[in-house]
Amino acid sequence: MTELVVTLDLDGVTDKAGLMDRCARDLRLPDWFGRNWDALADSLTDHTVWPAAAVERGMRIVVRNWRPYAKARPGEWETAQDVFAEAVERTPSLSVLLALGGSSKGASDLLG
Numbered sequence: 001m002t003e004l005v006v007t008l009d010l011d012g013v014t015d016k017a018g019l020m021d022r023c024a025r026d027l028r029l030p031d032w033f034g035r036n037w038d039a040l041a042d043s044l045t046d047h048t049v050w051p052a053a054a055v056e057r058g059m060r061i062v063v064r065n066w067r068p069y070a071k072a073r074p075g076e077w078e079t080a081q082d083v084f085a086e087a088v089e090r091t092p093s094l095s096v097l098l099a100l101g102g103s104s105k106g107a108s109d110l111l112g
Contacts, residue, residue, distance in 0.1 A: 002057060003057050003059055003060050003095075004058070004059045004060070005059075005060045005062060006027060006059065006060070006061050006062070007026060007061075007062050008022065008023065008026045008027060008062065008063045008064070009022070009026060009064045010022060010064065010065045010066045010068075010069050011064070011065035012065075013068075013069045014068070014069065014072050014073070015072075015076070016073070016076050017035070018069075019076070019080060020035035020036070020040065021035070023040060023043075027043070029043045029049065037083055041083050041086055041087055044083070044084070044091070045090045045091050057093075058093040058094070059094050060094075060095045060096075060097060061084075061094070061095070061096045061097070062097050063096065063097065063098050064099040084096040
């Protein structure tokens with residue numbers, strides 16, 4: 001069985017509001033997603049949010065084009081990494097990977 005792979009593309013994201021909007025869009029988060037750190041953590045670990053196949057087989061979130069955001073907002077980026085890492089710890093079927101290089105490059109750095 002193959003894991004579900006979802007791309008979170010942060011191209012053009014320069015602040016927390018943009019990150020939350022992109023998470024909502026790319027991760028197809030539910031309408032109740034409150035666009036804050038706690039809501040992101042809850043959404044990432046709520047098995048009712050993800051398709052049954054993702055819960056059964058696992059899910060990988062590949063974060064692309066994250067470096068400009070990390071450079072522009074290092075404190076927010078650190079918090080985002082903490083949220084992703086906590087979600088991975090709480091949900092063994094979830095992996096979050098940081099793509100190194102451009103959006104078309106395949107190298108990834110495992111976050112959790």
